[in-house]
Amino acid sequence: MRLWAKLALVLAPLVAGPVLALGWLSYQALGEDLEEAVARSLDSTLEAATAGLGTLVESARTNSALFAAAGPVERYARSTDEQERTALLQAPLLRLFYQYRDAYPEYQELRFLRPDGTREIRVAAPGLPDRQPSGAADPGFAAVSADPEPVSLSLHPGANPDDDTALLVYRRVTLPDNFLTRRDDSLRVRGYLALRVSFEPLWARLRNLPSGFPGVLILATPEGEVLFDSSGAWTGRRLPPALCAQPARPGPAEDPEAELQTWTPGPWLFKVRRSEPGFLALAALPAQTLAGPLNRLGLTTLALTGLAVALLCAVLIAWLWRLVLRPLAILRDAAERIGTGALRTAIPIAPTDEIGALAAAVRAMGEHLADHQEEIERLAFHDPLTGLPNRRLIRELLAARITTAAGDGRGLAVLFIDLDNFKQINDALGHGLGDTLLQSLARRLTGVAAPPAAEIHIGRFGGDEFLLVADHLSALEQAADLAQGILAATAEPFDLGGAQYVVTASIGITLYPQDADDADDLIRCADLAMYGAKARGRNALQFFSADLDSRVAARLQMENQLRLALPHGELSLHYQPIVELASGRLVSFEALLRWHSETLGWVGPAQFIPLAEETGLIGEIGRWVLAEVCRQVAAWRHAGYATVPVAVNVSAVQLQHECLVEPVRALLAEHRLSAADLQIEITESVLMERTLHQTGRLQALRALGLAIHIDDFGTGYSSLAYLQRLSVDCIKIDQGFVARLCRRDGDATLVTAMISLAHALHLRVIAEGIETQDQLEALRALGCDLGQGYLFARPAAAAEAARLLAGATPQVLMAAG
Template sequence: MVNRNKLLLIEGDSTEGKLILEALVDPRASSFDVDWVRLLSDGLKRLGERKTGLVLLDLCLPDSEGIATFEKVFAAAPHIPILVLSRLNDESTANESLKRGAYDYLLKDHLDRYTLTRALRHVIERKRVEDVLFNEKERAQVTLNSIGDAVLSTDISGNVTYVNPVAESMTGWSRQEAVGRPFAEVFQIVEGSTHKPSRNPVDMAIAENKTMSLTPTCVLIRRDGLELAIEDSTAPIHDRFGKVTGAVIVFRDVSASRAMTIKMSHLAQHDSLTDLPNRVLLTDRLTQVISLARRTSEQLVVLFLDLDHFKNINDSLGHAIGDKLLQSVAQRLVACARHSDTVSRQGGDEFVVLLPQIAHVADAAVLAQKMMTALAAPHFIAGNELRINASIGISRYPNDGQDAENLLKSADTAMYYAKEKGRNNFQFFKADMTTRAVARQSLEGLLGRALERHEFVLHYQPKVDLQTGEITGIEALLRWLQPDRGLIPPPQFVPIAEESGLIVPIGRWVLREACTQLRAWLDVGLRRISVAVNLSGVEFRAKHFLEGVRTILEETRLEPRFLEFELTESVLMNHVEGSVSRLQALKALGVQLAVDDFGTGYSSLSYLRRFPIDALKLDQFFIHHITADPNEAAIISAVIDMGKKLKQRVIAEGVETREQRNFLQVHGCGEGQGYYFSHPMAAEECAKLLRTGIAKNRQ
């Protein structure tokens, strides 16, 4: 370890060496630990031991003279301060040694104890200060080279004086290339949004003598053209008197964090499944558009769209398929809209379309119909051919609401009215719809408690053999006897039950009640007929539906052949492949299957051949017109013939007159059902009818 007071005296003259030695070991002065050698070679050996802290060197030695003496010592110990001893007549050589690294020189002609010790103390102190400064500089250099931020400094003229490794990487300029160049050449920055040049932060910091920062969207253009989003802080550099001498800029690459911020902002305002604007962004845009429309006295329109029976698909095929369908729906809606429109997903199967600056309200109706047509086309997803319709409510500014909340509420109300009108249509908001919406919400609340309060009852309507007049079966029809409102018709509450999912437990109750009642009639010896139960799409595609049917049949001891399920065409065609497999499972159980309201959907003969159907129930719309419209009569005749060829029973619904019955008899229709034969009735009345049969004049 080096001792700063360990002095190596290299002096060839014995007399002068002794004088110097005596001066340095004087007890009145601070002592030095002096090692005296007379030859340069011995001095170099001592330096090799690395224990010396200071060298006092005479340039004229027995084995070396002149500047070469200094060079050899300096080469052996470049970091040890060297104080040269010289004669007045050789002062030029001493000066040359200063240029080559000596700390100072002393003239032997003017050397005394005070001068010598003072000079040595000065050299030691200078060396100490240099070491401190070097360590501080080295620590700063290491810090600047190792930190994650880029650092670049300039002089007062704006020329680069320092570039750390991170700055080299970010600017594309090496330190050797950058130093001395104008700051603006090395550090090229532009505004991220406009790509216009940004103000030079160094010039601003120097001119205003304060810390400055770039704009938040600033972009650094690297030497190779790559653009990097950056954040910075630029500060002026001052000398010891407070004068500005340059500037330093510390900056970092925030491309990843800025991209993440943009992504997070996008996610906060867009639906993750469809990437459409979500409720938050829609509300913001709607508020802005309303503000503009208020100033310009323009109209705007909101369309609230809800998919019909989407839950059936989600429950039967799973959420993965349901999500794909929602994405397909979103794409078609966007394709229908204008560039200025906003198509958003509110959640679930609800979408909202904002139409700003619309000249004619009729244009909204055109778009609504366009969207309904686009959605109705088959969606081919994961090998499934899916069909979906939509109900759309339309509200207008300023007629139907003065703010975003009320406009959306009005459109939502109109959408529910469209569902009540049979779905797959659009409705403009009207003031009286609000009253109906409130009534609907009230009804939904009552419906949720109706099952546990035993408010449901079943009525039964017979099906009759049109040739013999014999009762062939009965259809179980759900009725809701609400204590405060009386008998509520099925069209008023069944759609609500389907949308809320309550139809599943209600349907399970209907099935159990119908099977229990028929088993009771069979047990007392009444006519051996079947009971038909209507099946909604929600029930048909419910996860444990088949197991539930099997359990109820076992618990009620009813043979499966006495149970018939009626399903509409739309339910069967919603997902053909899934319908086929479920129907086959029901047939394997032994129950009968019928297509209800046949003729109102979009099934085809090829599909009917694939379904294991036992009966076709002709929709009452055709029956009501067969005696007045030859076209309807021709359709009925064709369907009856088709049913026979497919070996399926044909049942006419809604038979109300003798003329209708006669027409059906003549054309070979097998069975009929309707008011002509009997109204739906309670179980007690139905039991009497099963005992007596249909009146002769109605057969």
């Protein structure tokens, strides 16, 4: 049996008698206050409705007078020249009418009528039907013209669903013959301004007024056609004739009484008022509306209920203890046990009533909490993508294994695994396939065979980094064999999106207790060793050593200093001339980046450029180089020098991460340079970058008008299709080929082939690193177009480069250097 049924069996006999007596006493008092409360509510509702109607009508009168007095209306009305009215005055009047329509959305229609009632101008809301045919007088114009008042009001009943009831306002426009005549002299009727005013804004306000009114408010025509009904029951219908014939007050009632009438099948109390222009307002309330008396009845009921409760307390206490209090005490104890962590606890309450159902819900809640706690612990200590232990758990496992190894004197190894080319695959294929690769790699790593008697634990350390802990190792070679197995497993192709992709890994190995004796230091050493493996060319393993620590420290110091190089003004540009080999004429410069650190001194580009690419600083540095070159070319030109193009080396890393078209366009515009003043040099390896061709960034630079040069040509694996597709302007033969040009026939053959290939593709050729006269003569003989090197001039600061622009020969600059 349900709890409510048990309590009802006890309370019903004792409560029924007092409640019946209370109802009889209250009934008499309720009847006395009924009509007074209802009459006040009806009067306040009617007052709100009639006041709203009066405001709308008065506003329409006032606005029609303001509209009629507007300048465009008077000028149009006064003009008797039809051509002038149509050509000059009609457009301003239409514009004014549209402005009024925008300012007063409730004015659905504005018309200007001739004195005979025919329409000249009409501006109406979209979709509003035109009730006045062209050339015909307004249907209500006869009554309007006969009205002695300057403004006439009437109701327009809707003829169809698209034409709702509205207030029609006609304002007579009377003006003197000219502007100089006094207003009271020579007044003639010039036309009529007609407004159609929608009642919809008023209906919207009346739907919420007066606040809390529980009855029905109806506005109807004198004939009983319902225009507004707050309840919706009478919309589109007619009131009974008996209601329309009821006497009504034109304004607020002085007395608060209302007569009880029979309107619908039940008794209703109602009052009626009439309001301009011919509205019948009716407010009605059900006779059962007893808000005030019911409140007093509630207080009386409460008092009698209190007496009944006092009589029943002794009986109820015993029953409540057995039926409610004791089960609740059991539930409280169970909740306390759940709060202390005993989530799976027993609750000895049979599910026979609501409290039993509550006990079952508490048991289920404990089970769910236990399941969620287990899931939270799993997520807190395991990587959600691979299911492997996460950084926190693998570190704790390492710390526990160190404690065990210290006790039994056995060694252990920590392997820090980092994928070499994961970022490129992730960028090219998307994060979805990148996650698939990591999941596949995790399965491979867990399947790598452990050395005999050894136990391994693998965790995902973050991103594409994994940490492997191997204990009970008997020899150093076992750690190396384990690492080799991981390299082999990683290098096997991965099936991603229907294609085969190969990734490699770099592994750093550190040993306990030789390298460190706690978890954090072992992980740090393994991380350093991993960077050492990457420095060896990647796809390799590296054991930790003390000198490796010092090299990494030196690299870290260089990285920190490089981050300060731009803010401290330590970077500068030197310019090396590029000359035409046949004539020796200066044709361009190559801008070369130099770094003089206050701490490290001069640092070569071969050292800090790769570091800038790895750390992401290359983007900021590259943008500074482009800006500085543009600034310098503009400065030379401002100084009166005949400038030549300057070639700027752009890193492949920078091209992959940002589009340079808009920055370059902005720099050229800022310094008033043309695209011919700037050249872009990219390495040959850039041609093989798939993402650059997909994004079209090189093509966009070429489309801007910049010349594209391929640097270090011949050192990589170029594609002739890419050379043609990118519309490359020039290739630069790597200085290694030029250095061996006069010593090895094979290199001379290669240089000859590169020059012939370039000329066949209509490309110019620049030879880098020309240092001897023999090299120069050989290149001239092979038809090489341009050259640069120490034979002509060393890279020099902007001031010395300006001497060449002033007319000095490259050989003079070389001699000066």
